[in-house]
Every structure is written in C-alpha cells, then in structure tokens.
Amino acid sequence: MMKKVLLPAVISLMMSALAVPVSAQTDEFILDYDGYLTAAQKAELDQEAQEILQETGYSVLLLLDETNTGSLIDYAMSEYNAHAPSADGIILAVDADEYYVYPAGNAAQYVDDAESDRLWNAFLCDEDIYECVEGYLDYAEDLFGQHKIPVTPSETSAERMTDFTGKLDSSQLTALIQKMDAVSTEHGITVAGALTDTLDGIDVQTYADRFFDLNDLGYGPTDSGILLLISEAEREFAFSTKGKAIGAFTTAGQEYLIKQLKSDMSKGNYYKVFDAYTDLADQFLVQAETGKPYDKGNLPKKALSLIWIPLSLLLGALGALLPTGAMKSQLKSVYTKEKADSYVVKDSVNIGVSRNRLIDTVITRRKIDRKSSSEGSETHTTDGQTHGGTHGKF
Template identity: 40%
Template sequence: MKKRILSFITILILCLGLAVPAFAEETEGFANEYPRVIDNAELLSADERELLTSKLDEISTRQKVDVTVATTDTLDGLTVSDYAERFYESHNYGYGPDKDGTILLISMEDHDWYMATYGYAITAFTDAGIQYIGEEMTGDLSDGDFAAAFDTFADECDDFITQAKTGEPYDIDNEPQKPMSWIWIPISLVAGIILSLIVVGTMKSKLKTVRFQAAANNYVKAGSMNLTESRDIFLYNTMTKTKKEKNDSSSGGGGSSTHTTSSGSTAGGGGGKF
C-alpha cells in the first residue's frame, strides 16, 4: 500500500514538473506583476472581474500582446491619455522588449474612455480601428453595462490582433464588416414578397382594357403614313473626356499616429466619451 502511495506521489510530482516549464514558456515575456483587470472604480462584480481577467489572460498569452483594462474614479488632474499611459507603464504591462500591448482606461470622472497602445499593438490598432472599437463599446458603457462593454473590447482586440498578423490591420480602407443578424433574412424575404405583390397587382389593374392583337393595324390611322424614300445620314459625333484620378494609397490618412509619453516611450492611442 505504501509503495502504491509513493508511486502515485512520484508520478504527480513528475507531471507537475512537466507542466511548470510549459506554463513558464507560455507566460515568458510578460512581467505578470499585476492582474490584467484593475477595477479601482468598482464597476464590476467579483465574478465579472474574475471572468474578464481569465479571458484577457488567455487572449494575451495566445496572441503575445498584453490586453488590459483599468477603471478609475478620478484622473488626478491628468489628461485621460496621460493617466492611461502612466498606468500601463507603472504596472509594467506589455510583452517582450517593446512592451507590446494595449490598455483600456475607463474614467468615471468625466465619462472618458481611452485606449493606449504600445509596440506591436500600435500596428494592430490603427486610429480608425480604435474608434471602431469605441463605437462598439459606447452603447453598453452609456447604459452602465460595463461587463458587456469590456467583453466586447476583449473580443475586438482578439480579432484585430489576428487580422493584423494574418493580413492587413483594420483601417479606414479595410474596415471590419459587421455580420448581418439572421433576423433580417426572413424580414427581407417577407418584405420582398409583399412589395412584388403590390407592384404586380398595380400593373395588372392598369391592363384590364388591353386585349391581345394579332397585328398593329388598329394603332395606325388609315392613309396617314406613305413612305416613299428612306436614307441614313450621319450628322455629327460628340466625345467627352474625363480625367481618371490616380489612387494614391499614401494619402489616405490611415495608420496609427504616435507620440512620446512622459517617460520617453512611444505610444499610440485614441478615445472618446460615453
């Protein structure tokens, strides 16, 4: 019996020993000094905070780009961008030497939201992309459903990073396509059938006096037309030229704008009100 117990303990230790290096490999590159959700404004319940943290941990580890959320009741006299950047840097967020990652800051002082981006996240989240994510969250933020807003933020970040790695980042000339809700399919079919019945019915009502005619004699007044000669004469030709505009992709105004933070780091970002 003792041998069996010792064997079981030995196997358990070996399994744990194998699991630790694998876990360390997944999280290598992250400081992991603070949780990825810091809710100082207490906008989430304990369960909501735990679920969001687990989701952001999974996305960040898999994508190797830190995705974090922070809330606050006051900006302490700073601008929302300065506060978000100082928060990100002081908590040592980010993956690798370039600190790849983003933070969503929610300030309840003046109902501001701001996304600060670093490293690869500057590429993945263009200015237009950040505003798109903000539009997707604003409704829930305004309604006070912060759990839903943060969940949307996490999903959008995952999609944006994947898109940037597998193709071109979402931008003004490569906007995300919102999927059409399935409810519109039966509505469109019913509306089309009703509209077609109305049109056909209207046309049919106007044709009650029309009867089939084998020839067009009834439409020609007898003796009114006497064709003696016919010729085709070319009179003139008109040509109109329109200059074709060149497609200059460099002047599209897309991409990510960057600036130097108070600590000397390079960051991008954008935000708005809710």
C-alpha cells in the same frame, strides 16, 4: 527653484549624521553620496520611497553630494533620469552650496517655486539626517497623495483587468482577467483593461499611457499591448497602445472599436464593454498576424442583424405590389376622364397679363463639415514613451 542654502544649518545637520558608506540597491531613491546614512537607514528610507511610488505613482528621490561642483540643475536631472523608476516625480538635490528641486513629468504641474521651498523646509530639521529625510518623504507623500495615479501593488503581478470602482463583482473580474490573459498569451501582446473612478484632473490619454507604463503592462521585449481605460466620473475613455499593438490597432481600427463599445459604455454595462473589447481585440490581433491589420477600407464585417430577414420579406412584399399592381391595372381600362386637355383649341391659350412681384429675399449660410480620415496608426509620446491611442467621451 535653485536656492542658496543656509550653509551653517546644513553643516550642522551633516555633522550630526554618522558617515556611512552608501550601498547600491535595485530601486534607489536616496542617493546619499556623502555617506550620512547607515545602510540600514538608507534601506528603510528607500523602502518608504518605494511605498510612496506604489501608492501615488510618483518617484521621490533625494540627492546628497557636497562634492558637486558643476550645475546642480543638470546633475539633478541626470540623476533622476538614471535612478527614478517612474517618469513622474521629484528629486531634491543638495550640494555644498545650494539645493534644487527638479520636478519630472506630471509632477511639474504641482511643484512650483513655492512648493519647492516647502519641500526644502520639510527636509530641514533639528534632528539627525534620517529624520530630515523622513520629513521630506512624508511631505512629498502628502503632496502626491492628492494627485496619485493608481498602481497595482508590486507584490502581485499587474492584473490585466483592474477595477478601482468596485462596479465589477469578483466573478466578473476573474472572468475578464482569465479571458485577457488567454488572448494576451496567445498573441504575445497584452490586452488589458482598467476601470477607474476619477482621472484626478489628468488628461485621459496621458492617464491611460501612464497607467500602461507604470503598471508594466507591456508584453515581452517590445513592451507590446493595448489598454482600454474608462473613467466613471468624467465619462471619458482612452485606448493606449504600445509596441506591436500600435500597428495592430490602427486609428481607424480603434474608431471601429469605439463604435462597437460606446453604447454599453453609456449605459454603464462595464462588464459587457470589457468582455466585448477582449473578443474584438482577439479578432484584431488575428487579423494583424495576416499582415493586413484592420484599417480604413478594411474593417471587420459584423454579421448582418437577424432583423434584416423580416425586413427583407416586408420590403419584398411591398416591392411585389408594384409589378403585380401593374399586371392588375392591365385588366382595368374603364376610367373617368378628369380633364379636357384634348379639347383645348390649338393656339387658343392667351395669357394677357403676367406679373411676378418679389416679396422678400432670405440668405442662409451653413458651415460645411469636413471629415478627415486617415489610414494607419497615429502615435504620440507620454513621458518619453511612444504610444498609440485614441480617446473620447461617452
């Protein structure tokens, strides 16, 4: 991925730029250490990169530093990690001798050597540096636009319930948001939900974890929360937990939640799913605050269905037939005798011929299912972030 640049071309580009000091910003995407861009130009380009992030979920950075003498790969990686707001994205690093495109996180699956060359070619132009950077950003926007992870607009706070499918009407969405807000505030742990139309080829657990992180759903300094993400097209769902929610929603607890919600998920009753999920999450958080979160051997007891009342009565009536039948049979003692066992002369039975012929033998084999279950919460890392969670299909 690291390429030797055509030095004269680069020099000509740089010569055409005005040398301006680089000013620092909060979200810095354009790292112009050489000062080719004016402050205003840099601000505009940072803004453009910010929009790309919001639209696609990918950070697109540019590093210009002709003073670099060390490994450009290491330099690119460290600058990306220092400045990129998201774990997924790219940085095009250019020093005096070469260029390198470092893809981070999910971007790695889309940016190979050929794509790196195209990104570099997009940067190369006959215009001034501003136009070149714009060309690079435009190309990156197109590239990642095809593989975007939805992120809520930065102007509004990340809503706890997001619907990208339009299946929930506004009143349902509002009601869910209010409920989730109330539960989250009460327990200091975010309870969030997301309904998306497609995963765009991304693994559902990774998608949920990244959605959680990208949308900053975590509550407080521990970044705690649980997200239920459902994707309509793939019919997959995932729980993503972080911070204190990892302990509150154990693996067994999440399996219990899945059992309660799966039927409505399959039927597409999404409002019912998220509403029930919020109530259950509240119940789980209350339990977790006692110090004994719901886990294997300690799962919530649902109220016994009302059907058990008539069922018990029916079984009672059927069961009562036995003892009362026995009482009734005491009154009857006159029966015909069907056999003559008492009249068989002792030792008179003589089986003279006894033959047993084997006709065939059949052997069948069956694999024994081994179900393993564990207590506690299993965790994994996504883009360097620790999450708990489970996923499945419906």
